[in-house]
Amino acid sequence: MRRGPSFFNVAAVALGLAFLYLPIAILVIYSFNASRLVTVWGGWSLQWYRELFHDAGMIESAWVSIRIAALSATASTVLGTLAAVALVRMGRFRGRLLFSGMIYAPLVMPEVITGLSLLLMFVALNVDRGFWTVAIAHTTLTLCFVTVIVQSRLIGFDRSLEEAAMDLGCPPLRTFLTITLPLIVPAIAVGWMLAFSLSLDDLVIASFTTGPGATTLPIRIYSEIRLGVRPEINAVCTIMIALVATGTIAASLLAKRSAVRRERAVLAAQV
Amino acid sequence: MIAGTPYGQKSWSARLVLLAPYVWLLAFFLAPFAIVLKISLSQTALAQPPYLPVLDLSVGWHGAVTFLRGLSLETYGLIASDPIYLLSYLKSLEVAALSTAILLLIGYPIAYGIARFSRRWQPLLVMLVILPFWTSFLIRIYAWINILQHDGLLNDVLMKLGILNAPVAWLASDTAIYIGVVYSYLPFMVLPLYATLEKMDRSLLEAAADLGCTRMRAFWLVIAPLSLPGVAAGVLLCFIPIVGEFVIPDLLGGSDSLMIGQTLWMEFFSNKDWPTASALAVALLCLLIVPMMFYERLQNRELEKVQ
Numbered sequence: 001m002r003r004g005p006s007f008f009n010v011a012a013v014a015l016g017l018a019f020l021y022l023p024i025a026i027l028v029i030y031s032f033n034a035s036r037l038v039t040v041w042g043g044w045s046l047q048w049y050r051e052l053f054h055d056a057g058m059i060e061s062a063w064v065s066i067r068i069a070a071l072s073a074t075a076s077t078v079l080g081t082l083a084a085v086a087l088v089r090m091g092r093f094r095g096r097l098l099f100s101g102m103i104y105a106p107l108v109m110p111e112v113i114t115g116l117s118l119l120l121m122f123v124a125l126n127v128d129r130g131f132w133t134v135a136i137a138h139t140t141l142t143l144c145f146v147t148v149i150v151q152s153r154l155i156g157f158d159r160s161l162e163e164a165a166m167d168l169g170c171p172p173l174r175t176f177l178t179i180t181l182p183l184i185v186p187a188i189a190v191g192w193m194l195a196f197s198l199s200l201d202d203l204v205i206a207s208f209t210t211g212p213g214a215t216t217l218p219i220r221i222y223s224e225i226r227l228g229v230r231p232e233i234n235a236v237c238t239i240m241i242a243l244v245a246t247g248t249i250a251a252s253l254l255a256k257r258s259a260v261r262r263e264r265a266v267l268a269a270q271v
Numbered sequence: 272m273i274a275g276t277p278y279g280q281k282s283w284s285a286r287l288v289l290l291a292p293y294v295w296l297l298a299f300f301l302a303p304f305a306i307v308l309k310i311s312l313s314q315t316a317l318a319q320p321p322y323l324p325v326l327d328l329s330v331g332w333h334g335a336v337t338f339l340r341g342l343s344l345e346t347y348g349l350i351a352s353d354p355i356y357l358l359s360y361l362k363s364l365e366v367a368a369l370s371t372a373i374l375l376l377i378g379y380p381i382a383y384g385i386a387r388f389s390r391r392w393q394p395l396l397v398m399l400v401i402l403p404f405w406t407s408f409l410i411r412i413y414a415w416i417n418i419l420q421h422d423g424l425l426n427d428v429l430m431k432l433g434i435l436n437a438p439v440a441w442l443a444s445d446t447a448i449y450i451g452v453v454y455s456y457l458p459f460m461v462l463p464l465y466a467t468l469e470k471m472d473r474s475l476l477e478a479a480a481d482l483g484c485t486r487m488r489a490f491w492l493v494i495a496p497l498s499l500p501g502v503a504a505g506v507l508l509c510f511i512p513i514v515g516e517f518v519i520p521d522l523l524g525g526s527d528s529l530m531i532g533q534t535l536w537m538e539f540f541s542n543k544d545w546p547t548a549s550a551l552a553v554a555l556l557c558l559l560i561v562p563m564m565f566y567e568r569l570q571n572r573e574l575e576k577v578q
Contacts, residue, residue, distance in 0.1 A: 005387040012380035013388070013396060017412050020403045021375075026424060028419060035421070082294035090289060099289075102296040104567045108508060110515020110559070112532045113552045116539060117303035120549065123320050131521035142298040143292065172285065194405075201407040201550065204517055208539075219410050225413050225522060229420060238412040244405045252398060 019211075026243065031234035034187040047151075048235040058220060058236065065200055068131065072138035073195035079139070080195075081188055082258025087147070089153040106144045111242060114141060115208030118193030122209065129211030137209040138199040146191035146200060186255050197244060278345055304417035304556075311549035320464055346550040356534065357550065360558065363531040366445075366520070367513040370452040371460075374474050374509050375502065377453065378460035382501075383494075385461075397465065404458040408495055412451055412522050419523070447523035449544040460505040468494070469503030500569065507566040531555055 005013075031049075035042025052058060084091075106114065118137045119207055122129055161183070165175045203218040210219065217236075224233055313322040350356045385396045403411065418424045419441040426438040441447055471494065479489035517532035524530070529537070531551065539548040 004389065005384060008380070009387045011384075013384040013559070016377070016384075016457070016461070017396075017399055019454070020400065023411065023418055024403060024406065027410070027414040027417055059422035079292040079295050082288045086289040086292065090285065093289065095293070099293055099296070100571060101567060102300050102572050105563060106300065106567055108511040108563060110512055110517075110532060110555065112515050112517050113307075113556060114300075116535065116548060116552050118299065118305045120306045120310055120545070121299075121303040122289050137300060139406055140295070143295070147292075149380075197407075198422035201409065203409055217406065221413070222518075225416065226408070229413075229417055229423075229508050233413065234417070235412060237407070240410060241406045244407075245402065248398075248402060248405055 002054050024266045027234055028238045028241065031231060031238040033231060036231060038130065048231040051237075052232055052235050052239075053231065058232075059215075061215050061217045061220040064214055066214060068135050068138060068206075068214075069133045069196045069199035069220065072199045073192050074140040074144060075135075076141075076143040076195045077188060078190045080143045080191060081150050081184070083143065084150035084154055085180075088151055103144050103147050105123075106146070108142055110203035111141075111202070112208075115205040117251075119208040128211060130214040132216055133209045133211065134206050134216065137205050138195075138202060141205055142195035142198050145194050146188075149194065150184055151192040153184045157183050157217045186258065190251065190255075193247060197247075200240075248270070285359065294422070294539060307549045307552050309342075310545055311544045311553045312344065313348055314343070314345060315544050320545070321543055332566055346546045347554075349547065350554065356531075356554075358533045359529050359534040360554070362514075363514045363527050366448060366452065366516075366530060367510050370449050370513060371506055371510045373449065373453050374460040375506060376465055378457060378505065379502075381457075381465035382468055383400055384463045385465050386471070393469065397462070400458050400461050400465075402456065404459055408455060409518065411455055415447070415451055417449070443524060443525040444526065448520050451519040451523045452516065456509045456513065459508045463504035463508060464498065464501045467498045467504075471497055479529075482561065490570060500573075503565070506567055507562055507569070511562050511566065514559060515555060 020269060032044050032046065033040075033042055034045035034047065063180070075213070082101075089101065117131075118133075122133050127133060162175055164178050165179050166172070172176070201218060203215075203222050205221075206216045207219055210216065221233060221236060224230060277476055280417060305366055310322055315322055381400070381446055385393060385400070417425075421440060421442070425441060425442075426435065429435040432440065475493050475497075479493050480486070513534045514528060520530045520533055521536070524533075534552065535548050535551045535555070538544045538551060
């Protein structure tokens, strides 16, 4: 006996998804509104997108944000993957409790605390604030997310492959590079993407740690939003949503394709 | 620890694997807290940096002694005596507790519903829940400003339906904060709940049904208790960051009562009172340290279970 979802189950999921998507859909639709007024629908138009491309400040901020996100996502993917390997494969070591505490705490730590503490340290060290301080702060923030994702992949896969390589005399570093790394690459890619989008998204920590000349996109959008709703902002947001949606869907399709290929390879090996 | 693991503790590469993230976190996560703690014990000053005392090691041992003598708990006394701070702590706890409860009420049926779908559909539905989380937090709050503002869609629709005669000021209210918080944190509640519910053995429900249990009773007697780890994870994952939330109350809430994240932000950016901002951060951390430790224990237990 295997009962499918009841009416109540389907309704809960449908309503939940509607709640999640309706506001975003409205925002996207109104970015194409010819009228400046939010409630008045003036027909379809691309004029807010045209205006956006002439907004030099917005484009510069987007560029700053993308560079910071790419840099910090790469750094945090390397460090986060190492941390995941250490947590899953090194068993008990001295200072493990502190280490795992520092990994999990940033996941739930209020951003105002992380931002404030990093800024005060940069001030105490007399560091010029700007691009690099935001990148360091974002690396620290996103590292733990990468660790959690890679860790779950490391736990899930078959250890015997690594053990076989070691038994055949493969040194640890080479085992990691030739056996472990290819197997956890999908998780590392997802971790990088998550780190990238979290960095692109962050307002609070960036506001604390930034300096002159490094106004990130969220900081600029935030200061515009405080003045009220503007169709240009809807247009920026729509572009960001489109980029993220394309990235996520492409990634999941790729993951599916590689899973299918892997299954075929396993089947072929068994025949 | 199993002998002969690939990353035996003695090899230099193993040390490096651990050392790089460890040192990074010590330098950029733990050390900054020490500095916050130190500044919270200082006093404001019209100087650069705007606090006293400053540790000056160029005058040697004497400098360290003057520095230590300069520290005091004065800022904490100030926070305790001024009701503004206490009220914003209480407000933060109230918003976090109530919205976590709402999130659980809304999130549980969604997570349960997804877990009841066939295995083919589940990954797609989970991805649909995660996808909004990937789009910017700020964008999602902004989307609600579009809807809730005075001449926004909600008022428009409600008035066309004849439910309202005059537009309601939804923005700058606690209602708007709750809507924004619930909307933003819903994926954080649904995903851990789904993760436990999905693993649950369906035959348990069948056994309950065979023994004459109604569906409702079976839910309360079997599913609800077994899903408690997921409930705990979801509740902690929402409650802790909501207490320190800044963006949502700042953009959607009113200015009459502030949450602690806003108060801290204001002390730092508007009043340039770094010691008070630091003391508020330390106090906030003390408030959250117990739920954070619970969360970490939960995470570690999950890790040990699968290992």
